[in-house]
Amino acid sequence: MLLFIEQLINGLQLGVMLFLMSAGLTLVFGIMQVINLAHGSFYMIGAYVAATVTIHSGSFLLGMFAGLVVAAIIGMIVEFTILRQLYNRDHLDQVLATFGLIFFFNELSRIIWGRQPLFMDIPTWLNGTVEILPDIHYPLYRLAIIVVGIMVALFLYLLFSRTRLGMQIRAGATNRDIISALGVNIKLLYTLVFGLGVMLAALAGVMAGPILAVEVGMGESILILTFVVIVIGGIGSVQGALVGALLVGLVDTLGRAYLPTILSSIFSSQIGNTLGAPIASMSIYILMAVILAFKPSGLFSVQNRVDS
Amino acid sequence: MKNLTRKMIVNTIGLLFFLVLPFLTQLFEQEYLLSLFSLILIYGLAAASLDLILGFGGMISLGHAVFMGIGGYAVGILAFHKYDASLIFGFDGSENALITWSIAIAAAGIFGFVTGAISLRTKGMYFIMITLAFAQMGYYFFSALSKYGGSDGLSLYTRNELLAFDLSDDVTFYYICLAILVVFLSIAYRIVNSHFGKVLRATKQNEQRVQVLGFASYRYKITIYTFASAVAGLAGAMLTNQNEFASPELMHWTKSGELLVMVILGGMGTLFGPVLGAATFLLMEYFLAMYTEHWMIILGPFLILVVLFAKKGLYGLLIGSKSKDD
Amino acid sequence: MKKITFLVALVMAGALSALGAEPVKIGMITTLSTKAGYLGEDIRDGFKLAIAQGEGKLGNIPVELLVEDDGRKPGKGKQIAQRFMKKDKVQILTGIVFSNVAMAVVPKVVRSNVFYVSPNAGPSALAGKGCHENYFNVAWQNDNLHEAVGQYVTEKKFNNVYLIAPNYPAGKDAITGFKRFYKGKIAGEVYTTLGQSDYAAELSTLKSKKPDAVYFFLPGGMGINFIKQYAQAGLNKAVPLFGPAFSFDERILKAVGDAAVGVINGSQWSSDLDTPTNNEFVSAFKKAYGRTPTLYASQGYDGAMLIGSALKAVDGDMKKTNAFRKALNKADFTSVRGNFSFGKNNHPVQDIYVREVIKDANGNYTNRIVKKVFTNHTDAYAQECKK
Secondary structure (H helix, E strand, C coil), rough: HHHHHHHHHHHHHHHHHHHHHHHHHHHHHHCCCCCCHHHHHHHHHHHHHHHHHHHHHHHHHHHHHHHHHHHHHHHHHHHHEEEHHHHHCHHHHHHHHHHHHHHHHHHHHHHHCCCCCCCCCCCCCHEEEEECCCCCCEEHCCCCCHHHHHHHHHHHHHHHHHHHHHHHHHHHHHHHHHHHHHCCCCCHHHHHHHHHHHHHHHHHHHHHCCCEEEECCHHEEEEEEHHHHHHHHHHCCHHHHHHHHHHHHHHHHHHHHHHHHHHHHCCHHHHHHHHHHHHHHHHHHHHHHHHHHHCCCCCCCCCCCCCC | CCHHHHHHHHHHHHHHHHHHHHHHHHHHCCCCCHHHHHHHHHHHHHHHHHHHHHCCCCCCCCCCCCHHHCCCCCCCCHHHHHHHHECCCCCCCCCCCHHHHHHHHHHHHHHHHHHHHHCCCCCHHHHEEEEEEEHHHHHHHHHHHHCCCCCHHHECCCHHHHHHHHCCCCCCHHHHHHHHHHHHHHHHHHHHHCCCHHEEEHHCCCCHHHHCCCHHHHHHHHHHHHHHHHHHHHHHHHHHHCCEEEEEHHEEEEEHHHHHHHHHHCCCCCHHHHHHHHHHHHHHHHHHHHCCCCCCHHHHHHHHHHHHHCCCCCHHHHHCCCCCCC | CCHHHHHHCCCCCCHHHHHHHCCEEEEECCCCCCCHHHHHHHHHHHHHHHHHHCCCCECCEEEEEEEEEECCHHHHHHHHHHHHCCCCCEEEEECCCCHHHHHHHHHHCCCCEEEEEECCCCCCCHCCCCCCCEEECCCCCCHHHHHHHHHHHHHCCEEEEEEEEEHHHHHHHHHHHHHHHHHCCCEEEEECCHHHHCCCCHHHHHHHHHEEEEEECCCCCCHHHHHHHHHHCCHHHCEEEEEEEHHHHHHHHHHHHHHCCEEEEEEECCCCCCCCCCCCCHHEEEHCCCCCHHHHHHHHHHHHHHHHHHHHHCCCCCCCHHHHHHHHHHCCCCCCCCCCCCCCCCCCCCEEEEEEECCCCCCCCEEEEEEEEEEECCCHHHCCCCC
C-alpha cells in the first residue's frame, strides 16, 4: 500500500514535468496553429545552460535563472526569424522546418558541449528525503518539482482567468481572426505566447537536469510524450494539458512499476520481467488510441473552426 | 507543354544516371558507393509511397516507417526460422524472396488497413499523432520480442534468394532495386492520373466538397493508405536484405520523420521528387559526414531554407515552378 | 578529422608503398556518444597510447587506426563494419563496447575472413556455441566480473539480494553470472530499459522488498543516474550496493562522489594493481590524457599490445592469416593486469579481484583492491565452444 502511494507520487512528479512541457506546446499550437517539433530543443537548451552555469557558479538558482532567460531569448529569436514565416503555411512545412531546427540545435549543442552528458547535482538545500507519511521517505527534490508544477498551474490559471492578457490568449485560441479585428497586437501576442511556452519547457529541462543526465537528444524523448499528452488533452487547452499530463504520468509510472508483477503472476516470471517494461511503454500509446477512438479531438477540445 | 518536356528531360536523365551507375562506380573504383545507392533506391521507394498518401491524399503520416519495419521483420523472422530449422505458426521459415517479400507486403498492408481504418477517423494534428502512436507501438512491440533480438535487432546470415538472381552480388541487388522502383513509379503514376487519383487529389484540396459531390472520400483514402503501406513493407523487406539486419530502429518515429523530410525535400506530390529527396538526404549524410561529424548543423538550416524558399522541393526547382495543381 | 586522417593515410600509403611497407589498417568501431560515450573514448585512448608509445607502430609494424562512433546502435555498428571491410579493406577490427552491437557485427565479420579483437563486449553467445577462430576477447567474458562479486557476496553472508540490470545481452549475462556464484535468496530481479535515466519507480519497488544488499549492473551514464538517485532516496546508508567494475569506473565515481564510497565492485584490473607494466601504463596514460585510466582504457591498451604481438610474429604480412591467428592465440605480450592467457574459446584466463571505492589522499575517488577472488578464472561457456 505504501509502495503504491509512493508510485502514485512518482507518477505525479512525471506528470508535472509533462505538464510544463505540454502547457507551452498546446498554447503555441492552439493559438498560433504552428506545430513546433523543436519544443524539445528548448527543454534541452534550458538544461544545458542551467547545468553549465550551476557547475561554474555553484548556485542552482542562478543556473535556473540563466537557463530560463537564455532559452527565452533564443526562443524569441527563433520566433522572429523562422516561425513567423510559417504561420500561414501548412502543417507540413512547419513539421519540416522545425525538424530542421532539431537537427541544428542538437548539433550546436554537440559542438558547444561535446558528446558526453553533463551531470548536474541537486542543490544541497534540496537534498535528502522527507517523511511525508509514516514510513514513506520521499526525495525532497522530487517533491519540490511537484510543488513548482502546482505553482505554475496556479499561475497559468490566474493568468488566463484574471488578466487581460490571459483573456486575449484564450480568445486567440478559439478564434484568431476576431481578436485581430478587435485591435489586439497579434504579433506581440504571438511572441509572448511563444516565449511563455519556451520558458515552461526550459523550466522542465532545468528541473530534470539533476535527476536525469543533460545530453543531446534529451528533448526528443520527452517531446513524444508531450505530443501524446496534448493530443489526449485536446489541442489548445491548458486544462486538457494538465489532465492529460497527469494521466500519462500515472499510467506510465504505474505501468512500469506494476506490469511486470502483474504479468509475472499470470504468466511466468521470465515473461513478466522482460515484457513488462516494453508493454508499459506502449501503454500510453494505447491509452491515446483509445481516447481518440471515442473523442477524436481529445478530452477538452477547444477547436471550433474548420481545419484548414 | 514546355513544362512537360522539361520534366521528361529531368526524369530521363535521372533514369539514365541510375542505369549506368554501377559502371561509373567501377570506373572510379568506388564500388562501395553502390550499396549507398541501393539504399537510396530503397528509401526512394518508401518515400514515394509516403508521397502517395501525403502529396496526393493530403494525409500527414508521422508513422510510415512502421510499415517498413513490419516488412523488414517479416523477412528477418522467416530467415531466423529457416536458419533455426524451427516452425513459426506451423510453417517452415524461408529465405526465398518470392515468399518472404510477399509476406512482407501482405503483413504491412494488413497492418496499414487496420490502423488506417482507425486513424482516418481523426483529422489534422490528431491524425498525425495517432499514426505516430501506431508506429511507436510497433517499435515497442518488436523491442519486446527478445526471441527475435528485441531492441538489438536480428541479423540475417545471407540475403534472400530471388529466382535465378544472386542477391548477395551488390550489382545484381542494385538492379533489382532499380527495377522495383521503376515498376512502382509507373504504377503509381497511372493511379495518380486515373479517375481514382483525381478524386483523391480533390479530397486533399477540399474533402467536404468531394463528399457533397457524392464520393465516399474515406474509401479512397483508406485504399491508398493500404496500398502505400504495402509498398513500404516491400521497401522494408529490401532494406533488411541490403543491411542483412532488422531492428526496431527501423520503425522509430524519427525514421518516419526522415521519410517525411525526404518527400518534402524532394518535392511533395511529384512521385519522382521523393526519390531525389532520398538521394539528397542520404548523400548529404554520407559526404558531409566525411568532412565533419557535425554535418547535421548544415542539414538543419538547409531543410529550413528549402521549406521557406523552394516550395515545391528540389524536384520542383528542377522542373520549373509552373505546376498544375495547388 | 576523418578527412585529414584519410589524406594523411593516402600520402603515407603512397610514400610507403614505394618502400613496400604499407601500414596495417585497424578499424575501431566504438561508442563515442550517448551516456556511455566515455567508455569508447577510454578504449580508444588506451589503444592510441600503445600506438603512440610505439611511435606509430604496434609490434614494430606501422599501423593506421580508423575510429568511428556506433552510437550504441547495432545497425550503425554493422554499417561501419561493412564500410571498413569493403571500402577500407581492413582486416583487423576492434573496439565495440556494447554486447548488443557486438552481436550484430561480429558473426558476419569473422566469417568474412577478418579478425576481431574485443576490448570490451564479451557476450556469452560468442564465448560458447557462437565462438569462432577469428574472434578474440582480450577483456573478459561478460559473466566474469559478476561471478566474482557473486562469490564475494556469498562469502560475506548476504542472503537477500536485489538484482538490477538493463534488458540486453550483457545485462542478462550479468545477472546469470552473479547467480552462478551467489548462493542466497533473491529479493527481486529487475530489467530496465537500456539508456533509461529515471529510476524512481524501480527504487520505490526496491525499498519495499527490503533486501539486505543490491547488486546492479548499469554501465556508463545509467550507473551515474542510478547511484545518484539511490543516494537521494537515502538508500546508500541503509542497503549496501555491489556491482561490477562497469558501474564504478573513475568517471562514474567523479560524477557521483561520496554516494559511492565504500561500494565493493569486481574487476580484473585496478589502477593500483602493482605490476611494472601497469605502473608504467597508468603513469603514461595520466601524462598523455590528464586523467586516471579506467578498466576500459586498460583493455584498449592490452588489445593494442596483443595485436602488436601478432603483427610482429607475421612481420606485418596480413596475408599470412593462419600464422596471424596462431600468434593472436599465443598472446605473447605482457598484460597490464598480470596473469593472462587465452582459453580454448579465445577468451582470457585471468585473475579477478574485488575492489572498494575510496577517497584517496588527494580527494579523488578511486578504487583500491580488497581481495583476489578468483585465480586463473575461465568462463562457463568454454566447453560449448567447438571451433
